[in-house]
Amino acid sequence: MSSHVSSIREPLVFGNKSYHNITEDLVGPTEKTPGKLWLAMFILAVIVLSFGVFAVTWTIYYGIGVWNLNRTIGWGWDITNFVWWIGIGHAGTLISAILLLFRQRWRTGVNRAAEAMTIFAVMCAAMFPLIHVGRAWDVFFFFPYPNTRGPLWPNFVSPLLWDVFAISTYFTISVLFWYTGLVPDFATIRDRATGLRKKIYSALSFGWKGSAKNWQRFESVSLVLAGLATPLVLSVHTIVSFDFATSVIPGWHTTIFPPYFVAGAVFSGFAMVLTLMLITRKILHLEDYITVNHIESMNKVILVTGSIVGVAYITELAIAWYSGYVYEQFAFLNRAKGIYWWSYFGMMFNNVVIPQFFWSKKIRTNVTWTFFLSILINVGMWFERFVIISTSIARDYLPSSWSYYVPTGIEIMIYIGTFGLFFTLFLGFTRVAPVVAIAEVKSILKDYGDQYLDKTQENI
Amino acid sequence: MKTKKNILFGLYDDEQDLLKAVKVSNERGLKIMDVYSPFPIHGLDPLLGLKESRLHIAGFIFGTLGALTGFLFMSWVFKIDWPNVFGGKPLWPIPAFIPVTFELTVLFAGVGMVVTYFIINGLSMKAETEVLHDRISDDKFCIAFDVTGNASDNASTFESFLNETGATYVETKEMSDL
Numbered sequence: 001m002s003s004h005v006s007s008i009r010e011p012l013v014f015g016n017k018s019y020h021n022i023t024e025d026l027v028g029p030t031e032k033t034p035g036k037l038w039l040a041m042f043i044l045a046v047i048v049l050s051f052g053v054f055a056v057t058w059t060i061y062y063g064i065g066v067w068n069l070n071r072t073i074g075w076g077w078d079i080t081n082f083v084w085w086i087g088i089g090h091a092g093t094l095i096s097a098i099l100l101l102f103r104q105r106w107r108t109g110v111n112r113a114a115e116a117m118t119i120f121a122v123m124c125a126a127m128f129p130l131i132h133v134g135r136a137w138d139v140f141f142f143f144p145y146p147n148t149r150g151p152l153w154p155n156f157v158s159p160l161l162w163d164v165f166a167i168s169t170y171f172t173i174s175v176l177f178w179y180t181g182l183v184p185d186f187a188t189i190r191d192r193a194t195g196l197r198k199k200i201y202s203a204l205s206f207g208w209k210g211s212a213k214n215w216q217r218f219e220s221v222s223l224v225l226a227g228l229a230t231p232l233v234l235s236v237h238t239i240v241s242f243d244f245a246t247s248v249i250p251g252w253h254t255t256i257f258p259p260y261f262v263a264g265a266v267f268s269g270f271a272m273v274l275t276l277m278l279i280t281r282k283i284l285h286l287e288d289y290i291t292v293n294h295i296e297s298m299n300k301v302i303l304v305t306g307s308i309v310g311v312a313y314i315t316e317l318a319i320a321w322y323s324g325y326v327y328e329q330f331a332f333l334n335r336a337k338g339i340y341w342w343s344y345f346g347m348m349f350n351n352v353v354i355p356q357f358f359w360s361k362k363i364r365t366n367v368t369w370t371f372f373l374s375i376l377i378n379v380g381m382w383f384e385r386f387v388i389i390s391t392s393i394a395r396d397y398l399p400s401s402w403s404y405y406v407p408t409g410i411e412i413m414i415y416i417g418t419f420g421l422f423f424t425l426f427l428g429f430t431r432v433a434p435v436v437a438i439a440e441v442k443s444i445l446k447d448y449g450d451q452y453l454d455k456t457q458e459n460i
Numbered sequence: 461m462k463t464k465k466n467i468l469f470g471l472y473d474d475e476q477d478l479l480k481a482v483k484v485s486n487e488r489g490l491k492i493m494d495v496y497s498p499f500p501i502h503g504l505d506p507l508l509g510l511k512e513s514r515l516h517i518a519g520f521i522f523g524t525l526g527a528l529t530g531f532l533f534m535s536w537v538f539k540i541d542w543p544n545v546f547g548g549k550p551l552w553p554i555p556a557f558i559p560v561t562f563e564l565t566v567l568f569a570g571v572g573m574v575v576t577y578f579i580i581n582g583l584s585m586k587a588e589t590e591v592l593h594d595r596i597s598d599d600k601f602c603i604a605f606d607v608t609g610n611a612s613d614n615a616s617t618f619e620s621f622l623n624e625t626g627a628t629y630v631e632t633k634e635m636s637d638l
Contacts, residue, residue: 203585
């Protein structure tokens, strides 16, 4: 009811939209032939993906000897990329689940795309442990299934095994959450389509009717899934951090890791959502649905989580000093002043300094600035994982085994290839499903449409 | 094949019109078969006399099942099937079971609930979906009455009710899947 609306509430849907306009605008991209810009990006993504496919095939054929990992540095770009992608995969569920529980309505504009991003990012991430084990065809050994080797069970008290459970559960729940929300929107596409398209979307929408009881159950299942996904998303990166924190490597065995990793994951995830949403809203002309208010809200989350990450970096240093433990102190001094100083600088600058720009309202409501800074944050978060993983082990207890690691071309190609996979999937997704949750935007229209709030794009 | 039903339905342009109409139908004691809408209408469930969904109870049961599965399975492996000492830790390291137990709780609860949700909503993959009107998933709000085998005077009561309360479109359709 617009009469109860606070005057400071900012609109989330612009352009004086009616319900039918929303359907037209959001289903539109799935019905039209893609534009040149989309096509160019899709072709580029597929080309990049093909490099990745080549490099992964090469790795599986020849073994991980084609990487530059060595006796001292056993985890390099592979695990760095794995943790980086998993971190990016956290924003989607955070937006859909935690913001649903907190009743943040701005989630409706971005949740669908963010969930898709989560799923694709987790797929990119999951590939790294898969090929890192060396014998990719034996990865099903991870799972406890009755086998002819005893049966021999996996070690349930190893954090690496917890990771298997955490990531596969996270992936499954994210897909279910995403698909449950897509069903009513597929029904909208179905009812506008004809011929074969109608049949396909009829199957995809599972015969959704939209009766009162359907919607009541829909809201119930969304809420409970959100309640389940919220601790899940926190648990996943906590468990990823256990991979390091439960070890005895200085620089890794840090009790601060779980909250610090979770904050970092949210931070990098939101940066990636922003990068992606700014591209998407441009290609699909969704400026009325993914508004500057959405961008500003996400930038605020980045500012908060970026500052948490900054505090964590400084706390780590302070604790290393306070511990009085020389190996720990060395590990941290080595990060800042050792051979990998440039990655430490990249991490500190991009993750601690860059988000501080978002204190300025001008910058956090500026699309160009946001795009540029969000990319820097993505880079910074990659450096963070590299700093933690590789620089900690590059300087062993024994100076005789100290080593330096630079990736081979194959390793770089695998990483770049994951972008190909990610963007191929995402661009494909923008053509077959509505990028913005249609039903959810309609349900907030009367509360957040510009015409109901009497604020049009011009007078903000 | 289900028996065919005759459905009389009216479309409204706004969810507020529909809510008002449902109130009127309650006053007159007209039995609405169902309401269809493009998004959930808040405040509709009590007017239609729908009870709160019990899906979350299903979720709880599945979750409990998942927790028990995880915990008991790991206990069985560590205590009975293949006792092994890892790093001098106890044979039954309960705290180390928490992560996997938690993940399985969430997995079972989530999957179980979504499957239950699809089943009780009668959702299944099929190439043809019968809908009352194509715009119901777009921008129209629909009240439907079951007029199968009813005397025609009953149908006309419903029809005049729909017209009076501001329905912009009224039709009777034979449906086999509602």
